[in-house]
């Protein structure tokens with residue numbers, strides 16, 4: 001989760017920020033400059049909010065200390081009175097921004113998001129991303145994504161089947177890839193099959209292979225299970241699979257051996273199954289559209305990826321990542337653009353964000369992506 005270190009003697013300020021910024025941001029409190037410095041070291045906050053009036057240290061001296069560290073987080077100065085000379089000095093020392101108290105959500109939120117966007121770009125340039133490299137493609141610092149990464153680290157090494165649930169475009173395939181990369185099977189293949197895209201008449205031969213003559217034009221060929229041997233088979237949109245194929249699938253998972261369509265030979269397979277769905281499978285079971293026994297087999301552990309609109313903290317990180325990945329590192333999102341991105345409901349989730357950022361990068365004729373370049377599908 002994104003942590004904000006608030007260094008401010010004003011106790012009420014701490015209470016009000018805890019309330020208005022929860023649950024997306026975690027407030028780490030320090031009431032003096034000295035405790036602020038200590039918290040800096042042990043908490044590694046992503047953003048610092050620093051009061052201009054501290055009881056023990058001159059705020060500008062503290063600012064100097066914080067901004068002189070290598071991966072210094074952005075520091076936002078806050079004060080009740082607008083002392084222009086102090087503000088200018090703090091900006092010269094390296095303060096990221098200045099905000100006048102009282103801190104109102106309309107001004108604070110975009111400022112924090114912009115600071116996060118800036119901080120994520122520093123981390124990317126310095127390659128100081130935390131966590132194992134296998135998770136580095138799975139971008140997100142929100143509390144929810146951090147939790148998902150922790151669960152992936154915990155469950156990836158075992159062989160248990162994992163069901164990944166979440167709306168379309170939330171990153172289920174990225175999660176499945178990370179599970180494979182962090183498992184003991186990572187030297188083996190990762191085979192992904194979209195069950196929703198294959199007609200019911202072909203799904204069996206696709207999964208289990210076929211022998212010559214099994215049906216018109218059939219050739220002898222291995223299916224996904226054999227291809228994924230000693231690796232991971234990712235069955236996307238498992239909720240779309242027809243009931244007959246579900247029976248086959250369950251039998252193969254239980255016996256760990258397949259018989260190709262039209263064949264008689266039993267072929268042993270050693271495959272870890274990861275599935276994904278954007279449907280509520282429990283509802284599908286209740287409606288008899290999905291087999292109860294298969295559901296319990298694949299659902300030993302469920303990882304639910306929340307929609308993007310419920311984790312807007314990830315937007316600055318993701319947006320920066322997508323800009324960098326299309327080679328437009330010099331492009332920068334303006335505050336207005338970022339704000340527009342975080343106000344939208346993202347029905348297509350991260351996939352839609354990626355497309356929106358790519359479009360915006362093409363629309364700008366200088367290096368600034370502004371709100372007018374952000375065009376939504378709806």
Ligand SMILES: Nc1ncnc2c1ncn2[C@@H]1O[C@H](COP(=O)(O)OP(=O)(O)OP(=O)(O)O)[C@@H](O)[C@H]1O
Nearest residue numbers: 137138139167168169170171172173174278350351
């Ligand atoms: N956390 C993330 N970090 C980086 N890229 C992401 C993340 N989540 C999603 N993406 C990107 O968004 C796009 C959609 O992700 P993905 O294919 O994993 O979604 P999905 O949940 O499997 O979607 P669907 O239900 O439509 O199959 C991909 O281009 C992926 O790289």
Ligand SMILES: [Mg+2]
Nearest residue numbers: 172173236276
């Ligand atoms: Mg998918």
